[in-house]
Amino acid sequence: MKTLIRGATILAMGGPHGDEPFTGDVLIEDERIAAIGPNLGPTGDASLIDGRDRLVMPGLVNGHLHSSEQFFKGRYEKMPLEVWLLYAYPLLMAPPIPERLLYLRSMLVAIESIKGGVTTICDCFFDPPVLSIERLGVVFAAYEAAGLRANVTNSIINIPVLDTLPFAREIVPVELQALLAGGAMVTGAAYADYCEAAFAAFDGKAGRLRYMISPSAPQRCTVDLLEACSEMALRHRVPFHTHVLETKTQAVTGPELFGKTLIRYLRDLGVLNRNVTIAHSVWVSDDDIALMGDARCSVVYNAISNQKLGAGVAPLRRLLDAGVTIALGTDGASSNDTLRIFDVMRVAALVHAVSGPDYSRWLGAEDIMRAATIGGARSAMLEEETGSLEVGKRADLIVLRTDNVVFTPMNDPRKHLVYAENGSSLELVMINGEIVLRDGKLTRIDENEILREAREAVPAYLGAHSRIEEKNRVFEPYFAEIHRRSTLRDIGLNRYAGDMPAWPGANRA
Numbered sequence: 001m002k003t004l005i006r007g008a009t010i011l012a013m014g015g016p017h018g019d020e021p022f023t024g025d026v027l028i029e030d031e032r033i034a035a036i037g038p039n040l041g042p043t044g045d046a047s048l049i050d051g052r053d054r055l056v057m058p059g060l061v062n063g064h065l066h067s068s069e070q071f072f073k074g075r076y077e078k079m080p081l082e083v084w085l086l087y088a089y090p091l092l093m094a095p096p097i098p099e100r101l102l103y104l105r106s107m108l109v110a111i112e113s114i115k116g117g118v119t120t121i122c123d124c125f126f127d128p129p130v131l132s133i134e135r136l137g138v139v140f141a142a143y144e145a146a147g148l149r150a151n152v153t154n155s156i157i158n159i160p161v162l163d164t165l166p167f168a169r170e171i172v173p174v175e176l177q178a179l180l181a182g183g184a185m186v187t188g189a190a191y192a193d194y195c196e197a198a199f200a201a202f203d204g205k206a207g208r209l210r211y212m213i214s215p216s217a218p219q220r221c222t223v224d225l226l227e228a229c230s231e232m233a234l235r236h237r238v239p240f241h242t243h244v245l246e247t248k249t250q251a252v253t254g255p256e257l258f259g260k261t262l263i264r265y266l267r268d269l270g271v272l273n274r275n276v277t278i279a280h281s282v283w284v285s286d287d288d289i290a291l292m293g294d295a296r297c298s299v300v301y302n303a304i305s306n307q308k309l310g311a312g313v314a315p316l317r318r319l320l321d322a323g324v325t326i327a328l329g330t331d332g333a334s335s336n337d338t339l340r341i342f343d344v345m346r347v348a349a350l351v352h353a354v355s356g357p358d359y360s361r362w363l364g365a366e367d368i369m370r371a372a373t374i375g376g377a378r379s380a381m382l383e384e385e386t387g388s389l390e391v392g393k394r395a396d397l398i399v400l401r402t403d404n405v406v407f408t409p410m411n412d413p414r415k416h417l418v419y420a421e422n423g424s425s426l427e428l429v430m431i432n433g434e435i436v437l438r439d440g441k442l443t444r445i446d447e448n449e450i451l452r453e454a455r456e457a458v459p460a461y462l463g464a465h466s467r468i469e470e471k472n473r474v475f476e477p478y479f480a481e482i483h484r485r486s487t488l489r490d491i492g493l494n495r496y497a498g499d500m501p502a503w504p505g506a507n508r509a
């Protein structure tokens with residue numbers, strides 16, 4: 001099957017044109033891009049898409065999200081990570097979500113992603129306390145049905161939470177600590193068995209699904225688990241997808257628990273490699289940045305989530321200079337409230353400027369466009385398959401109208417995309433050569449029916465979740481104190497953008 005997009009403004013983000021816009025054609029044969037250039041001439045029996053007043057670019061990559069938060073959008077605010085986690089990921093847990101809701105939840109992620117011009121997601125979902133191949137299969141099934149390209153994993157933690165936070169054993173009363181005691185933790189070997197079964201069952205399905213490895217964070221996993229994760233990720237050539245240095249509390253965690261930063265800890269274990277993908281990387285030191293550059297690893301910057309949880313601003317320019325790949329992510333729909341990468345592009349570009357007055361170092365639209373496309377693909381270990389429009393790559397692309405108020409008059413299309421577009425110009429989404437959204441409508445699934453079912457079924461689940469939240473509220477003062485004490489610790493690093501006094505009585509941050 002052949003499709004020709006003729007006479008469009010094209011941003012290829014790779015190949016001979018690089019990230020310079022040009023007017024031309026794209027020929028798609030089956031799943032792949034067969035030709036791209038200024039004028040491809042007659043192409044026989046290809047079905048034609050008129051590219052006039054249209055912009056064609058690679059589909060966006062959402063390098064980091066948690067589908068497990070999808071029912072919590074519009075639910076929380078005004079909480080730092082350590083406090084918010086108590087409610088979004090309760091310590092005193094709920095029973096596992098029923099399978100139909102698990103499916104609907106993943107389907108909502110797929111719908112919101114595709115309708116926002118995202119063609120690849122990296123979903124790091126949590127499903128405590130279970131680790132089930134069948135339930136993982138439910139998540140994969142949703143993305144398979146919707147037509148999305150997805151790297152999927154269920155994140156693993158095998159250290160009790162109070163041992164992963166600075167000061168926690170000292171601050172949390174013993175009677176509350178007792179509530180969290182017990183429960184066997186999975187070993188590296190057991191997790192490896194689970195992951196190998198997941199690779200066998202799902203990896204490579206439909207030409208667009210991959211299983212990846214996700215130890216939640218270095219301080220949340222034992223050394224044997226981190227080593228098993230690294231070995232598997234390298235052997236299967238998939239990301240070792242983890243969270244590092246999102247908050248000031250985590251910047252205090254490394255020195256408190258290991259006598260070194262969390263990045264140096266990973267490096268000393270020998271697990272900081274090219275396929276390591278680090279969500280956040282806000283509180284990295286200059287030494288950390290150098291180690292990350294040496295490793296050629298990737299960072300997924302979650303600009304909106306980091307602002308919502310008050311985490312700070314990542315030093316993206318320094319990371320780029322060191323040779324680290326930058327991708328963009330929304331993080332979960334609870335710490336962000338949408339899965340719109342267009343929003344993250346805009347915020348990432350803008351917020352970086354408030355981290356310093358040297359405007360020669362600010363990020364530009366080209367930096368952001370690369371992060372949203374080929375950088376994202378690289379962070380997902382998929383740069384040979386997607387992330388740019390090049391001959392031989394999978395046809396993962398989006399078409400936007402430019403005869404609207406967003407692009408009229410047209411200056412530099414890259415700057416329109418970063419600073420003016422929000423996804424409203426999106427007309428068509430193609431993934432793996434298949435049109436999955438046309439004229440704003442999903443072609444593979446009945447969106448209205450899924451939304452109707454979710455509106456009917458989810459409120460009871462959220463009601464039960466409210467009761468879980470109430471049970472966990474008892475921990476809040478102590479987690480707030482962990483956050484407060486960490487923010488007061490001088491570590492010679494400041495990634496907060498503003499100058500709000502840190503706490504009453506404290507010196508200005």
Ligand SMILES: [Zn+2]
Nearest residue numbers: 243279331332
């Ligand atoms: Zn995350």
